[in-house]
Amino acid sequence: MIGLNHYLIISVALFSLGIMAVFTRKNAVNVLMGVELILNSANINLVAFSRYSSGNLDGQIFAIFVIVVAAAEAAVALAIVLSMYRIIKTVNLDRANTLKG
């Protein structure tokens, strides 16, 4: 029988893979992919608790807001990445060590 724990374990696995991407990658776009994995794992938790624990829709509403914030975050982050590529000609995060534009 599929229960709450199954979803929690999937969510933990996604979260771990997401921080693995953030730790080991130096390409800014790849780090962003890891952040998206982390946000998705949080969303799975919210929806799973909404289904199994609370029995109402509040968790799904929160998940919708997380998706909205993720969309805004991806747009702004990619704008910053493109701007960084135009200025220092690389997306290696170690090279982005100055605040001067």
Place this chain on the structure above:
Amino acid sequence: MDNNLLAQIVFYAFAATTVGSAAVVVFARSLIRSAFALLFTFFGVAGLYAFLGADFLAATQMVIYVGGILVLLLFGVMLTHKLYDMNLKSETYQFWPALIVVLAVFAVLATVMLRTRWHTGSGAVAAPTTAAIGELLMNDYILPFEVASILLLIALIGAAMIVRRRSE
């Protein structure tokens, strides 16, 4: 009983798709391969939402993540690399220390998740959730809804401001 078995098979297929392609995202050498594996991860998560009875969220996941964020990420990959050298490598650094830390985090989180006695209550919500979500957004959550719309407007203007070409 047969139906239940079929549901379990489908669930594990979605779970394997999600976690397996997320592993490809993290460990693949090629950026393009990571981006396309992310497509299958989002698809698997949408399937899990459908399994949880969140039909509106599953559709939203498909539209926003697959149709929006993934395309945006692919634009990011394409615009920040020269298209002539199609290798698009992305190296991994400090692999083994990171793997040890991540496995420790996974072990701690999984132990906490499994050993906590979660409050499991009152059954499922009714299956077509779209109308109920719309009513909640327009009644109880009207202020966060409006704030989210302003946030999206700010993100739109801010992104355009950051990438614009300065003319001077």
